[in-house]
Amino acid sequence: xxxxxxxxxxxxxxxxxxxxxxxxxxxxxxxxxxxxxxxxxxxxxxxxxxxxxxxxxxxxxxxxxxxxxxxxxxxxxxxxxxxxxxxxxxxxxxxxxxxxxxxxxxxxxxxxxxxxxxxxxxxxxxxxxxxxxxxxxxxxxxxxxxxxxxxxxxxxxxxxxxxxxxxxxxxxxxxxxxxxxxxxxxxxxxxxxxxxxxxxxxxxxxxxxxxxxxxxxxxxxxxxxxxxxxxxxxxxxxxxxxxxxxxxxxxxxxxxxxxxxxxxxxxxxxxxxxxxxxxxxxxxxxxxxx
Numbered sequence: 352x353x354x355x356x357x358x359x360x361x362x363x364x365x366x367x368x369x370x371x372x373x374x375x376x377x378x379x380x381x382x383x384x385x386x387x388x389x390x391x392x393x394x395x396x397x398x399x400x401x402x403x404x405x406x407x408x409x410x411x412x413x414x415x416x417x418x419x420x421x422x423x424x425x426x427x428x429x430x431x432x433x434x435x436x437x438x439x440x441x442x443x444x445x446x447x448x449x450x451x452x453x454x455x456x457x458x459x460x461x462x463x464x465x466x467x468x469x470x471x472x473x474x475x476x477x478x479x480x481x482x483x484x485x486x487x488x489x490x491x492x493x494x495x496x497x498x499x500x501x502x503x504x505x506x507x508x509x510x511x512x513x514x515x516x517x518x519x520x521x522x523x524x525x526x527x528x529x530x531x532x533x534x535x536x537x538x539x540x541x542x543x544x545x546x547x548x549x550x551x552x553x554x555x556x557x558x559x560x561x562x563x564x565x566x567x568x569x570x571x572x573x574x575x576x577x578x579x580x581x582x583x584x585x586x587x588x589x590x591x592x593x594x595x596x597x598x599x600x601x602x603x604x605x606x607x608x609x610x611x612x613x614x615x616x617x618x619x620x621x622x623x624x625x626x627x628x629x630x631x632x633x634x635x636x637x638x639x640x641x
Contacts, residue, residue, distance in 0.1 A: 435627055436625055436627040436628055437627055437628060437631045438477035438478070438528070438628045438631060438632075439477050439478040439479070440474075440475065440477045440478075440631075440635060441475055441477070441478070443475055443639075445467075445639065446467040446468065446471035446472065447467070448466050448467055449466055452466035453466070455585065455609065455610040455611070455612075455640075455641075456584065456585035456610065456641065462542070462543035462544060462545075462610070462611060463543065463544035463585065463609075463610025463611055464542075464543065464610065464611045465540065465609070465610060465611055465612055465640070469519075469520045469522050469538055469540050469612070470489040470522050472538060472612070472639050472640060473489060473522060473523075473524045473536055473538060473639075474524070474536055474632065474635055474636045474639060475524075476524065476526040476534075477526075477528070479528060479529055480526035480527065480528055480534075481526060481527045481528075482525065482526050483525035483526060483527060483533070483535070485525075486523050486524065486525035486535060487523075488524050488525075489522060489523075489524060490522065490523070491520055491521065491522055492521040492522060492523055492537075493521070494509075494510045494513035494514055494518070494521065495510050496521065496523075497509070497510075497513065497521050497537060497539060498510035498513065499565075500537070500564055500565060500566070500615075500617070501562055501563065501564060501565060502562070502563050502564075502565055502568065503565075505562045505563070508554065509554055509555070509562070512550060512553070512554035513539070513550075513554075516541060516546055516549070516550050516554075517541055517542035517543075517546055518539070518540070518541055518542075519540040519541065519542060519611075520538075520539075520540045521537065521538070521539045521540070522537075522538050523535065523536060523537045523538070524536050528628075530620070531620060531621055532618060532619070532620045532624060532625065532628065533618070533619050533620070534616070534617070534618045534632060535615075535616070535617045535618075536614070536615070536616050536617075536632075536636060537614065537615040537617075538612055538613070538614050538640075539612065539613040539614075539615075540611055540612045540613075541611050541612075541613070542611060543610075543611055544608075544610040544611055546611070547608055547609075547610065547611055547612065547613050548608060550613065551606065551608055551613060555606075558589055564602070564604060564617065566593075566600065566602045566604070566617055566619055567591065567593035567602040567603075567604055567617075568593075569593055569594045569596075570591035570592065570593050570602075570604065571591060571592060571593070571594060572590075572591065572592075573590040573591055573592040573603065573605075574592075575592075575626055575630075576588075576590040576630065580634070583634070583637040583638065583641060584637075584638070584641030585609065585610065585641055586607050586608070586609040586637045586638075586640050586641045587607070587608040587609075588605055588606070588607055588633065588637055589605065589606040589608075590603075590604075590605040590633065591603065591604050591605070600619040600620060600621055600624075601619065601620050601621075601622065601623050601624045602617065602618070602619040602624060603617075603618045603619070603624045603626075603629045604616060604617045604618070605629075605633045607636065607637055607640055609637070609640035609641065610640075612640060614636060614637075614640055616629075616632055616633055616636055618632065
């Protein structure tokens with residue numbers, strides 16, 4: 352009986368790779384591009400959590416602060432609570448920039464220039480605040496107006512320095528709270544961060560406080576200000592507290608060196624300028640400048 356011819360072997364079937372869930376133009380081993388979180392929102396959330404921690408650290412200790420770092424925010428918060436003395440600031444965000452302009456401390460901005468309108472970098476007043484009639488809200492000030500904050504023997508030199516240094520603008524905002532706490536905020540913008548540093552150290556005495564504010568001639572280092580808050584982002588803070596003196600206002604104040612802008616917050620009260628709202632105000636103003 353004749354045998355059947357052998358059946359030819361079939362060629363091996365190549366394994367079929369699993370179907371890629373990604374479109375072909377992303378490549379066989381590349382995940383789809385992930386849209387990054389909006390950097391401003393990410394910065395704001397981080398700033399909000401950190402500001403709550405630092406303010407509460409200053410007033411109540413690091414343990415309480417750590418417990419409050421989990422709050423999610425989408426804009427700079429007022430940090431308002433019922434029990435710890437903080438003021439009820441409105442929610443606000445960073446001001447808009449001209450198209451293509453970098454933030455002050457971004458790469459590609461070596462002069463650390465703020466491109467936003469300087470008046471929009473002023474901290475808004477909290478709820479229940481009454482504006483100061485003597486300090487037009489968001490108005491442009493003359494060098495002599497800023498120099499008038501200092502002891503009489505220093506005013507002429509400060510005013511002259513503001514004229515000789517490349518100065519752009521000075522603006523201010525102020526208010527009084529129902530408990531009679533008075534707040535003044537001044538922003539002085541120069542052309543670059545280097546000019547700001549020179550003016551701060553040479554004309555205002557720098558950290559040694561050789562040049563004294565009229566409202567706080569005996570200002571001293573605020574020992575309650577956390578060391579890790581002396582630099583907030585790119586903003587360097589110098590915080591002072593006047594010695595108690597019966598019959599005179601108690602004054603706290605803080606300088607900010609924020610690139611091309613020098614900031615000054617002055618807070619005073621006939622008896623006691625409370626620590627918590629002062630630190631809260633300093634933190635929020637520093638974040639706006641950062």
